[in-house]
Amino acid sequence: MSNAWRALSAVAVLGLLAAGCSKQEAAAPKASTDAGWLTGGHDQAQTYHSPLKQIDEANAGRLGYAWQYDLETTHGQEATPVVVDGVMYASAPWGFVHAVDARTGERRWVFDPKVDNSITSKVCCGIVSRGLAFAEGRVFTASIDGRLSALDAKDGKVLWQADTIVDHERGYTVTGSPYVAGDVVVIGNSGGELDARGYITAYKVSTGELAWRFYTVPGSSTGPFEHPELEAAAKTWDPKSRWDVGLGGTVWDGMAYDAKLDLLYVGVGNSALYPRKLRSPNGGDNLYVSSILAIHPKTGRMAWHYQTTPGDQWDYTATQKMILADLKIGDQTRQVLMQAPKNGFFYVLDRATGELLSAKPYVPVNWASGVDEKTGRPMETGLADYSNGPKLVFPSPAGGHNWHPMAFNPETGLVYIPTLEASAVFWVPAEPFVYAKGGANAGAMYAFPAAHAGNWGLESPAAKHLPPLSELGKGQPDTTIRGFLRAWDPVANKVVWEVETSGQWVGQMNAIWNGGGVMTTSGNLVFQGQSTGALHVYRATDGHPLAAIDIGTSIMAAPMTYELDGVQYVSVMAGYGGALGGVHPVGTAAERYGNAGRIVTFKIDGGPVPKPAEKEHVSSVPRPSVERFGSAADIETGNELLKRNCARCHANEGPGAIPDLRWMSAQTHQEFEDIVLKGVRASKGMGSFASLLTPAQAQQIRAAVVDSAWRAYESAQDLPQSAPHAPQTAPHVPATSPELPNSSKTVPGHEPSTGAAH
Numbered sequence: 001m002s003n004a005w006r007a008l009s010a011v012a013v014l015g016l017l018a019a020g021c022s023k024q025e026a027a028a029p030k031a032s033t034d035a036g037w038l039t040g041g042h043d044q045a046q047t048y049h050s051p052l053k054q055i056d057e058a059n060a061g062r063l064g065y066a067w068q069y070d071l072e073t074t075h076g077q078e079a080t081p082v083v084v085d086g087v088m089y090a091s092a093p094w095g096f097v098h099a100v101d102a103r104t105g106e107r108r109w110v111f112d113p114k115v116d117n118s119i120t121s122k123v124c125c126g127i128v129s130r131g132l133a134f135a136e137g138r139v140f141t142a143s144i145d146g147r148l149s150a151l152d153a154k155d156g157k158v159l160w161q162a163d164t165i166v167d168h169e170r171g172y173t174v175t176g177s178p179y180v181a182g183d184v185v186v187i188g189n190s191g192g193e194l195d196a197r198g199y200i201t202a203y204k205v206s207t208g209e210l211a212w213r214f215y216t217v218p219g220s221s222t223g224p225f226e227h228p229e230l231e232a233a234a235k236t237w238d239p240k241s242r243w244d245v246g247l248g249g250t251v252w253d254g255m256a257y258d259a260k261l262d263l264l265y266v267g268v269g270n271s272a273l274y275p276r277k278l279r280s281p282n283g284g285d286n287l288y289v290s291s292i293l294a295i296h297p298k299t300g301r302m303a304w305h306y307q308t309t310p311g312d313q314w315d316y317t318a319t320q321k322m323i324l325a326d327l328k329i330g331d332q333t334r335q336v337l338m339q340a341p342k343n344g345f346f347y348v349l350d351r352a353t354g355e356l357l358s359a360k361p362y363v364p365v366n367w368a369s370g371v372d373e374k375t376g377r378p379m380e381t382g383l384a385d386y387s388n389g390p391k392l393v394f395p396s397p398a399g400g401h402n403w404h405p406m407a408f409n410p411e412t413g414l415v416y417i418p419t420l421e422a423s424a425v426f427w428v429p430a431e432p433f434v435y436a437k438g439g440a441n442a443g444a445m446y447a448f449p450a451a452h453a454g455n456w457g458l459e460s461p462a463a464k465h466l467p468p469l470s471e472l473g474k475g476q477p478d479t480t481i482r483g484f485l486r487a488w489d490p491v492a493n494k495v496v497w498e499v500e501t502s503g504q505w506v507g508q509m510n511a512i513w514n515g516g517g518v519m520t521t522s523g524n525l526v527f528q529g530q531s532t533g534a535l536h537v538y539r540a541t542d543g544h545p546l547a548a549i550d551i552g553t554s555i556m557a558a559p560m561t562y563e564l565d566g567v568q569y570v571s572v573m574a575g576y577g578g579a580l581g582g583v584h585p586v587g588t589a590a591e592r593y594g595n596a597g598r599i600v601t602f603k604i605d606g607g608p609v610p611k612p613a614e615k616e617h618v619s620s621v622p623r624p625s626v627e628r629f630g631s632a633a634d635i636e637t638g639n640e641l642l643k644r645n646c647a648r649c650h651a652n653e654g655p656g657a658i659p660d661l662r663w664m665s666a667q668t669h670q671e672f673e674d675i676v677l678k679g680v681r682a683s684k685g686m687g688s689f690a691s692l693l694t695p696a697q698a699q700q701i702r703a704a705v706v707d708s709a710w711r712a713y714e715s716a717q718d719l720p721q722s723a724p725h726a727p728q729t730a731p732h733v734p735a736t737s738p739e740l741p742n743s744s745k746t747v748p749g750h751e752p753s754t755g756a757a758h
Helices: 010-018 119-124 228-234 589-593 631-644 666-672 672-678 695-716
Strands: 063-070 080-084 087-092 098-103 107-111 134-135 139-143 147-152 160-161 179-181 183-188 200-205 208-217 253-256 261-265 289-293 302-306 323-330 331-339 345-350 358-360 368-371 378-380 391-393 405-409 414-421 424-427 445-447 482-489 493-499 515-521 525-532 534-539 546-548 558-565 565-575 598-604
Touching: 063 546, 080 134, 080 558, 080 695, 087 565, 098 139, 134 179, 147 183, 147 368, 179 253, 208 323, 253 323, 261 323, 323 405, 345 534, 358 368, 405 515, 414 515, 414 525, 525 565, 631 695, 666 672
Parallel strands: none
Antiparallel strands: 063 598, 080 087, 087 098, 098 107, 134 139, 139 147, 147 160, 179 183, 183 200, 200 208, 253 261, 261 289, 289 302, 323 331, 331 345, 345 358, 368 378, 391 424, 405 414, 414 482, 424 445, 482 493, 515 525, 525 534, 534 546, 558 565, 565 598
């Protein structure tokens, strides 16, 4: 298919002409002059920019506490609220919605989606919500189990509800925000690392009637095809592709809408399985994974598509937030779409046609030497192809930019990007891939070269065959893990200024997760929260720091601002988690004060922000509550099962809300099978894994956890490391041992991951 990744169909051209919107006539959605914040990104263009300027560079240092609101959860907060007519609507984990008086923080109503907690066995990367939508007096929200609800904005009552999941036996969940495009509301889903086949679904705003569904990848090479675009896509897949695994392409985050062009822009996620040789053995671009799609919202038909990473095998999603703007490029003002996806290139596209205008790296990249601006294709180097052995890849699967919103200020002309500089080594396990329905099915492993954690930061047997970093890193960029807030000029394609956000974690994983989402205003300001618990304010033109307000709660979400009764407020949803699960690295506010989620709101000359009470900490690694058991083979198998099924939540990196399994009490060990296979703790977020694990496999996981606990304990005590030993079956565990607290000492070592920040 010639130029398939950016072609505009003849049908689409005719549709635009019929609508009276030629390329020259169409205009960008203008930033609202409303004093509220009307979408997750403020406007339909998703700029995360407000024209308000009562708070400016001269008085930003006087920002203080106005009010706070308890979200009654310890899960991560990734959403940005909306404010309409003096009411703030905020989406929270599971799919809760809180309506709050935006002047005082007083609760108006709460919507509880009443989710069956067993869904947590299918959650890739945290029980989170990335936002909600508002239109026609309705609040639209998606619960993690895939139900889309339209709520009456006055009282939160359900006006209609739709189950958006086509197959509940597969690994589908929903963490993304709905988007309104004309008279439809559109929602995607998560699960690309499991066995989801991606799609978006549109429902009538007024009635909830199904309008259309667009699948992002075909279900077979021969059909039947749900819509014509899939027949074209199927030609870019090997007929012997792993159709049974779903192939990925989930739409778990960014969309934007241009009302003048009447086009909905959709970011599509990574392919699955990850490795090309397993997923589509004879290659191909594998449309429409890792792509940007332009969809006619009235019909659900595609106008154009652009694929950022053909044949993706590094989890390079293109689901990151997209921003619509008008830019003067050369002697023309172009209507553009901008995105900084995971693959490390910043894209500027003509949003009417999909034409590539520019694509330049904003972080170190080694998988491609650049993007051919004539064809739109990346020029792969081969340095990152791990088909025949481990390779060091830049950027890592965390991406050069993840879900954290970036912002565009039309007055400075700059895009403010929370960027991640990290590499990872990818490899295909030696064991044959076995499909697990509804389970993790990435088909590849990866590990980060984190500092102070050994050769690869891994104690797992899975990493024992990796070449040393000194070998894989020859001639490659610096592997030191860092995070930055970068101000990017999308016309000159360069960094204008940057602020390092690594904090105390340079070289460690939290260096890339310290900096949260971004908001900018016409007061020449940029706002960004950090996991340290500080809300930072910078001058938008040059990055000069103006304020840092310590709130005592870690921040990941993008802030927002609104004005009521002549007072400008800044507000942010605070709480740590997401893809990090419940791990709270030492030095974060979550580690010091706990992780009770809350909305914190500021105004000029407000007071000091109230902080939660400090947690009590245990400063040493406790002695494991049970003795080692199981053979070396059991423990090795258990480690593999642990990484595939558990590590995406239960990472061994320090204290947190989700338990570090190594420090289970004897009572918990006794109940282990009931917890894992019967879901007796589903109400706490631990659903049943009975469809994925046998009782024998559950015990192998437990044996691996116990062995890991003893290794950590022996290391902390400077004791010789013991080898795994008999007995071959788990011993009886007394039911009277007390629960041991989590350790607050970070034990070096990062388990390899098969998940991503979805």
